[in-house]
Amino acid sequence: MRMLMADQCVDWKEDVVTFDNWLKDLKKDAQVFGQLPGFKDGDFKMYQSNAILRHLARNHGLYGKTPVEAAQIDMVNDGVEDLRLKYVRLIYQNYENGKEDYIKALSTELGYFEHILCKNNEGKGFLVGDQISFADYNLVDLLLNHQVLAPDCLSGFPLLSAYVTRITSRPKLEAFLSSDAHKNRPINGNGKQ
Structure with a gap:
């Protein structure tokens, strides 16, 4: 948000x-x-x-240009939330015992998003259509969290890696992400990351 x-x-x-x-x-x-x-x-x-x-x-105006794009954005965002739920369970319920297995399984999860990007303008734009959507912000937020958890997690995903760089380089977003208000906020409420 x-x-x-x-x-x-x-x-x-x-x-x-x-x-x-x-x-x-x-x-x-x-x-x-x-x-x-x-x-x-x-x-x-x-x-x-x-x-x-x-x-x-x-x-x-971040919900696609057509009802079909809106439905695709909903679908992708639900996929983001599926991954977020797994992440939250790890962070709050099984961090010490589950982190290694979670990181190993992460490549499968990230592969889905790499594939989605590839199918839309060969990964040169956004998740759906030709404009940013709320699902893009939601995915990038989650991927930034994962880069703290596992710094090399995007190394095998060139489209996702370029996508995160492209989205976070948007001038207003880059300014926000580099602000103290953002940098000083803990990622998770329990301090685990």
């Missing part, structure tokens, strides 16, 4: 809630599923990361 908003020049104010404060927060009942992040635009409030991403995408 932050990458999308930074790249699209959307101003936002962030209210960072620590885990302890979240547990103590009496307003927790107001959170639809008892989870963060939340998003507020005027009186409109919503929760769930992917719902927020889709909302932002619709409002900023």
